[in-house]
Amino acid sequence: MNILLVYPRYPDSFWSFKHALRFISKKAAVPPLGLVTISAMLPSTWKKKLVDMNVTRLEISDIQWADFVFISAMYIQKESVDAVINECLKQGVKTVAGGPLFTQEYQNYHQVDHLILNEAEITLPLFLQDLADGHPEKIYKTDDYPDISSTPVPDFHLLSMKNYAFMNIQVSRGCPFACEFCEITSLLGHKVRLKSTQQILNELDTLYDLQWRGTVLIVDDNFIGNKNFIKHDLLPAMINWMQAHNYPFTFNTEASINLADDEELIALLVKARFKSLFIGIETPEEKSLQECNKVQNKNRNMLQSIRKIQQAGLLVSGGFIVGFDSDPPSVFQQQIDFIQQSGIVSAMVGLLNAPKKTQLYERLKAENRLTTEATGNNTDSTMNFIPRMNYQELMDGYKKIIHNIYATKPYNQRVRNLLRHYKPRYKKPMRINLALFKALFKTIFIIGVVNKGRSEYWKLMIWTLFRKPGLMVDAIEYSIYGYHYRTIYGLRNKKMD
Numbered sequence: 001m002n003i004l005l006v007y008p009r010y011p012d013s014f015w016s017f018k019h020a021l022r023f024i025s026k027k028a029a030v031p032p033l034g035l036v037t038i039s040a041m042l043p044s045t046w047k048k049k050l051v052d053m054n055v056t057r058l059e060i061s062d063i064q065w066a067d068f069v070f071i072s073a074m075y076i077q078k079e080s081v082d083a084v085i086n087e088c089l090k091q092g093v094k095t096v097a098g099g100p101l102f103t104q105e106y107q108n109y110h111q112v113d114h115l116i117l118n119e120a121e122i123t124l125p126l127f128l129q130d131l132a133d134g135h136p137e138k139i140y141k142t143d144d145y146p147d148i149s150s151t152p153v154p155d156f157h158l159l160s161m162k163n164y165a166f167m168n169i170q171v172s173r174g175c176p177f178a179c180e181f182c183e184i185t186s187l188l189g190h191k192v193r194l195k196s197t198q199q200i201l202n203e204l205d206t207l208y209d210l211q212w213r214g215t216v217l218i219v220d221d222n223f224i225g226n227k228n229f230i231k232h233d234l235l236p237a238m239i240n241w242m243q244a245h246n247y248p249f250t251f252n253t254e255a256s257i258n259l260a261d262d263e264e265l266i267a268l269l270v271k272a273r274f275k276s277l278f279i280g281i282e283t284p285e286e287k288s289l290q291e292c293n294k295v296q297n298k299n300r301n302m303l304q305s306i307r308k309i310q311q312a313g314l315l316v317s318g319g320f321i322v323g324f325d326s327d328p329p330s331v332f333q334q335q336i337d338f339i340q341q342s343g344i345v346s347a348m349v350g351l352l353n354a355p356k357k358t359q360l361y362e363r364l365k366a367e368n369r370l371t372t373e374a375t376g377n378n379t380d381s382t383m384n385f386i387p388r389m390n391y392q393e394l395m396d397g398y399k400k401i402i403h404n405i406y407a408t409k410p411y412n413q414r415v416r417n418l419l420r421h422y423k424p425r426y427k428k429p430m431r432i433n434l435a436l437f438k439a440l441f442k443t444i445f446i447i448g449v450v451n452k453g454r455s456e457y458w459k460l461m462i463w464t465l466f467r468k469p470g471l472m473v474d475a476i477e478y479s480i481y482g483y484h485y486r487t488i489y490g491l492r493n494k495k496m497d
Contacts, residue, residue, distance in 0.1 A: 001046040004066035005039055005158070007032035008073050008080035009053040013488065014348050014379045017165070020484035023442045025435065027055040027163040030217055033154060033170060034072045034099055040152040041124055048158060053080060055163040063091045071112075072099035075355070075376030085111055096127070100187060104356045106139065115139045119173070119188075121146035145189045148173060149196050153203050161212055166252070168217040169203045171195055171234065175222045177256065178359070179280070180292040181321070184221045186357035192225035197237045204241060208248055215275070218253035225256075227265060235268040242273055247426075254278040256296045260305035266312045270425050276315040279306070284338040285331050288324035292360070306342045310418065313425040318344040319378075322398055323352030325388040332397035336404045343418030345411075345478050346485075349401050350378035351394070354385055379488065402489045408453030408482070412460045415478045419468045427470065440476070447479055453486075 010016050010028075017029045032052055039048050049065070051058050063069060069088050073081045078101060088095045089111060097109060098116040106115045114136055116123045123140040130136040154169075161167070172195070173188045207216065224230055242249070251274045259265060259277070269277075281302060282294055289298050306316050320335055339347045353374040354361040364370050369386045387394055404410055448457045457479055464475040 002065055002067045003042060003046050003048045003070060004062055005035045005048060005050045005070045006058060006084055007035055007052040007054065008071065008077040008084055010077055011079070011377065013076065013377050014485070017484055019487040020480045021165060023480045024165065024439050026165045028052065029165050030168045031159045031164050032072065033168045033219060035070065036154040036156060036158055037151065038070060038072065038120055038124065039155040039158060041120060048155065050158040055160060058084065060087070060091065063088055063093050066093055069093055069095050071095060071097045073101045074099065075101050075104070075374065077101065103187065117141035119146050121148060121151060145174070145191065145193060148193050149199065151195060151199070153206050156206055156210055161210065166215045166217045167207055167212050168219050169200065170219050171200055171223065172220045172225055174225065176225050177222070177296055179294050180359045180363070181352060181354065183355040183358050194226060194229055197234050200234060201237060201241055204249070208245060213248050216249045216251050218251055221254060223253040223255050224259055224265065227262065231265050231268060235272050238272045239268070247273055249273065250275045252276040257281070257300070257302060257305050258296050260308045266309060266314065270313045273426060274314060276317060277309065278317045278319065281318040282321045283324065283327070283331065284334050285327060287326040291324050291326045303338065303342055306344065307421060310343060310422050313423055315422065316344055317346035318348070320347055320349040321352050322349070322401065323383060323387050323394060327389060329393065332400050335401050339405050340410060340414055340417070343414060343421055345415055345418055346481060347405055348378060349405070351381065351383050351398055353383055403491065406482070406485050406489055406491055408456040411482045412456045415460060415475060416463060419464065419471050419475065422471070443476055443480060447483055451483065
């Protein structure tokens with residue numbers, strides 16, 4: 001068999017980092033971990049080729065070479081997915097599709113030959129057996145959640161690593177919480193299922209042997225969902241592995257804010273060289289947290305929790321939402337104040353949406369308030385339901401937040417606020433090379449010379465040089481992120497100061 005694995009193109013979005021990647025000559029932030037994992041589950045005798053459309057073109061000759069085209073995607077990639085499927089139909093090549101988009105929307109993809117839904121550890125072997133027997137079915141789905149302790153090491157060798165800013169691995173699936181707007185539990189369940197520590201070390205070995213050096217993103221929806229395993233088994237082993245290999249990686253992941261309650265766990269993350277955490281803050285409005293069942297955020301001083309994590313040596317990025325039924329008119333200024341005071345530089349602020357199969361979707365459906373399907377893009381200024389707040393007031397308030405946190409002056413003020421409190425425990429020696437010089441030159445020219453907010457850029461650089469010289473690389477990095485965010489939110493060509 002010749003198997004072509006295709007990852008469709010992402011549109012420009014907050015998470016694409018397209019406008020930041022140009023500074024470091026990378027084409028995509030992360031590779032398609034799902035597809036390289038699927039590849040490792042296929043027979044070793046099959047020939048496999050990966051085309052990530054975010055880093056390279058999908059050629060007609062690639063499709064013509066294949067016996068099957070395997071496609072995996074999320075909802076945000078829907079437009080590109082349709083183009084890929086149509087081209088496969090035109091070339092007469094059979095398609096096999098899976099991943100979140102198809103699991104939730106499989107009824108809309110009758111033109112796909114075989115749909116491998118839910119988690120592939122269960123459904124893919126059924127398809128492969130039927131294919132070997134000569135009678136593969138159209139749809140394979142399950143209500144069960146697999147044990148992932150036998151999931152193979154992904155086929156990382158299929159990747160063109162030079163095109164990516166980060167590599168990625170997965171430790172667990174599932175989340176113990178039940179936030180009303182979140183689709184994770186409907187896809188992956190409440191029980192946190194784990195790979196073994198040895199599996200994770202094997203994946204780190206593979207990345208190391210393939211010469212990857214840099215950041216590894218752990219893609220778990222809540223890395224500390226099983227704190228006992230993470231704290232007493234995995235992290236000690238990762239610390240030993242990192243020490244034995246002279247610290248080739250740093251790690252980013254996602255965690256819940258209750259991490260702040262466990263100083264020992266924070267210290268282990270820092271020692272293992274975790275650098276950044278994404279935390280779902282959502283809102284400082286207590287009634288809205290109650291409404292969406294964000295129990296882990298309730299009844300706590302979230303600013304204090306974030307500051308504690310930062311001062312321990314971890315950067316925090318955060319997700320924020322407006323549009324809850326309980327949001328008062330004051331919520332917009334509350335969000336602005338919270339974000340500015342927290343020093344959360346990468347603050348993803350989106351309008352509330354209701355993805356399929358979430359508790360929120362079912363509630364709004366019963367209330368006859370749904371208007372369309374969610375786009376899967378948190379920051380495209382759209383909603384798929386009728387909000388309680390006046391729609392125009394909500395849109396105006398949302399735009400107010402965006403301008404007041406991402407215009408150059410308040411954004412750089414927030415960077416300074418972070419750098420004042422951030423205390424990294426370990427600093428890797430910076431390797432001076434041509435790529436670093438190119439990135440620095442592009443930053444100075446594009447942001448410091450051409451960009452309309454250049455005066456604020458130089459103020460930040462000078463402030464950092466005299467007040468926090470050891471964090472100059474972080475200041476430059478956040479300047480690049482700011483450029484991306486302003487571009488995404490349509491602020492770059494407006495007056496920034």
